[in-house]
Amino acid sequence: MKIDDSVTTKTLLEIDKNIDALVKQIELLSYVNPTNIEEEKARFFASKYLTDPIFKYPNINFDKFKLHRKLFTQPIERIEDEDVRNLYEDVIYTYSGLIQCIENIGNGKDFYFNSLHCFGTPTENDVENAKFILHFEDENRELEQFQPKYSAKDSEIFFKEFSKKYNFNYHIEYSDKISAIAMVLNNVKTLVLNTNHTYSENEIAVLTNHEIGVHMVTTMNGLLHPLKIFSHGLPNNEETQEGLAVFSEYMSNNLTVTRLKELAYRVIAVDSLAKGYPFSRTFRLLHNQYDLDRESAFYITIRAHRGGGFTKDYLYLSGLKKVYDYYHSGKDLSLLLTGKVSIEYAEHIKFLIKKGYAVPAKHITDSYAENKNANKKVDFILRSLK
Template sequence: MKLTQDKALIDIDNKIDFLVKKIELLNYINPTNIQEQKALFFASKFTVEPKFEYPQVDFNSYELQRALFSVKIEEIDDKVLRNLYEDIIYEYSGLIECIDTIGKGKKFYYNSLRCFGSPKEVDVENAKFILHFENENVSLKSKHRFNVDETEEQFRAYSKRYEFSYSIKHSDKLTAIAMVLNNEQSLILNSNYTFSQADIDILTNHEIGVHMVTTMNALRNPLKIFSHGFPNNTETQEGLAVFSEFMSDSLNMSRLKRIAYRVLAVDSLAKGYTFSKTFRMLCNYGMSEEGAYTVSVRVHRGGGFTKDYLYLTGLRNIYDFYSKGFDLKPLLTGKVSLEYIDSIEYLIDNGFAVPSKHITDSYQKNSNTNKNIAFILENLK
């Protein structure tokens, strides 16, 4: 492998890996008092603004930034790699700023904009287009509920199709109902939630079929940047994950509408909406009070977290990419980005990276039977 001959590159990659191990935004952005604030918010008839608390950040932002920018990437001979590492350092710097300003109002919001951007007008139009479709009849898969232990059993059964292992933990501090922690190779399930079969079908294909698959493929790559992430990898990773739901016939109208609601909620941040105003806006669009609270927490946490609109833009981009006949396998090599597809293929072709071993099971065949969902994806702008 060509990489073994490039000592400067290996040293730089190892230095960056050492510095950014603690930059896991999701470790810090989830409020620790969600349920308490929910009770107060509902008791006030949705008028008292929640006051969220967050985990303590356990690193010095200034020192970490200084050390990161002192890495001598000019010593990398390969121009493609040098440019990639420059982009990655700026990306990590932005994430450090995000973490450092969690709970500090507009400071966090502006840093979130820098890292994740904000919905464009066409994204808002796409979200409203989805919301025009009628809800489907409640299926049997949505009626029976499973507790967190029963849900864990189903995740373990599903995961037997993949040649890797990971840990499963339970938490009552999540804003999501499940998520993968990349650094720990673990799946976290929300212990406050009772899961339907429809939820489990979505989450297994989303969290394990993509997020855990890319985590495990990243670990096979000698360069740690595949694990820590390329710039704008969130949009691609979430797009791949929701596309896996579609291909496995798990993506239903209720789920797609939740993704659309998130776009409108993130857009409300730019309009200066308070938490309660975002909540009421979502209810006016037809969302349940429980669902509106969850989405409002997701986008208002930290001071204004804009990431959630990327699920829809990512899905649109991945659907278009796949529809044009391109191979999704290079996008499964780690926490990579669609806009760096040429760089990924260059790294593989020149011995700096390895092809994906673990392939998302649902990508083997399009099993979608929902004609409305297919119509919507074909017509997103």
Template sequence: MKQEINTVNKILLNIDTHLHKLVKKIELLTYVNPINIESEKERFFASKYLSEPDFIYPNIDFDKFKLHKELFSLPIEKIEDDRIKSLYQDIIYFYSGLIQSIETIGTGKKFYYNSLHSFGTPTEKDVENAKFILHFDENLEAEHFKPKHSVLQTETFFKDYSKRYDFKYHITHSDRMGAIAMVLNNQQTLVLNSNHMFSDNEIGVLTNHEIGVHMVTTMNALLHPLKIFSHGFPNNVETQEGLSVFSEYMSGNLTIKRLKELAYRVLAVNCLAKGNSFSKTFRMLHSTYDLNKNDAFYITTRVHRGGGFTKDYLYLTGLSKIYSLYKKGTSLDVLLTGKVSIEYKSDIEYLQEKGLAVKPKYITDSFAENNNKNKTIDFILDNLK
């Protein structure tokens, strides 16, 4: 009986390994970030916010058609466990959607529809939550919001913060990104925006967000026999970003300003979903909601890059779901096992029972104690619909 189980697992591991070889280059953020953001920002501002940016994207360095063909040729029918077979079917369709998204970057509507398929779009409830958050004010002149740290100084803060975790990763800088920091999962690399001057609050937010969750789940994922934990389960973006913003909250770094940023993203995605242009989305943020022009431009860029990238609304919905689990006393540890999603929590536990997954070695440091002291933040999170 033991030999039979080993044989069954060997078949699964072979399929999983082959799948890993096929999809290891599928990192959507690597391809969807424009390489000429700053020059297009200058041109857009010079046009009095009327011209549409002409973004340029990195070249795709894999054969898209061949990858699709090989992906659907994987013999998952040989997986005898129906529950695991169903999981791998979901994952293959998910990866196929990401490939379609990558191959249509910069094509306008084609990319937008693929983005919709992979990430969805805000509901009326999501938009109402965003508008609710915008009713609250914060002193934006506070010292911890002032930009004062260069990218090199900020790198030092990240290295110091990371001493609490027993893992190594790479740090690089880029002047070609819309975000101010991001983790490249497949490369175990943190990328910092060299064009940005970082505030104390941003460093607190980003260390707990990017390292405390994104790098933690990257490193935990490497410990499993199955590599699907590294490449990601379906719908993992909402869960992973929800955990990351929740880490900001638990560490005491989540502010009304930051929540408003997430709310603006929801409204920007909603504006995109209604068929509005880049310039109209920008003017909605800048004129209707009085967001400063630089922040409005970068949020609009995040949402319109590629032709319409809807994932940014998931930060707020993900936070709401994770906060709800926390209030119920539910352990979040299983969600730190890799790039996983709430919807597959029981499947992860099933894989752990089968010896095909392990419990997380690294636990987000901030989750051990609630250091949020802002009662207004608690009120907002408690009243999200």
């Protein structure tokens, strides 16, 4: 459906264009990952897990105050439709919050409170769900598929082969300064692989479905709309996006109990952060009380404590449960693949597509075509989560 050329439409597109130009500069994950992870890991281990790491972060290369000012001078009162106007008000507050997060990276409580505002913190149910998952036994880690085999460079061929099923191109880069083993940078259409990690066959299967099958798919779909907020993200999109990504692991029969436990440990780490525990105490909670190996415990602790307290990690598990229930209630997953969107705005998305301000998803996550999950224990766990 084509959009009309009325004054109302021109006003909306102009505001959207202005916001697009401003938020292109904001990629939180580009700033929140420490640049000295390996050095501080060695120092932390040498201290017998007692001396908290002192992390360094990339320099910010944009004018924070100018971005805030330009966001809040957008004339959204000229958007006639109330729901769309409210959506853009939410968008502006969301991106202002992300700017505040970025400008306070490394500033302890200041960053933590901004992170709390943007992403929230685990509820009692979230923590109970995590503890429930941790009661289950891991898969046999001696199996061939779980053995580390491939360097980041070796892994590139698997990502390229997997991506042939999608009609888009993206960049692959390498880094030794990220806490994840792989991540997609939305603004620059780039997959980043961690050169400090050696990948197993299972991890590659998980990451191709997760990073390319969802994160890159929604990146590319988001660029196709007349309205660019689909590209940069609707408010609260992180929970839905990570839920969709982990759900693709489930649908492709690559979601394991071990992986679910990893997501559960992340919830425990963020809950520890919310209780005011320092890095060292969160690490010892995971390593000593929950018997997680020290390498895994360290990187999960980093993910929660980076920047001064990054609460986003608990959303993977809650997002997975929401998407799992959404799918099993018979709702259309393709609606959630239209860009960096959230379940809460599903009706807004339908309205914007109907009006021609947005388009249906062009690229569809391959694993969503058929439920190939054969892991009954994983199904039992997901059904049982509150």
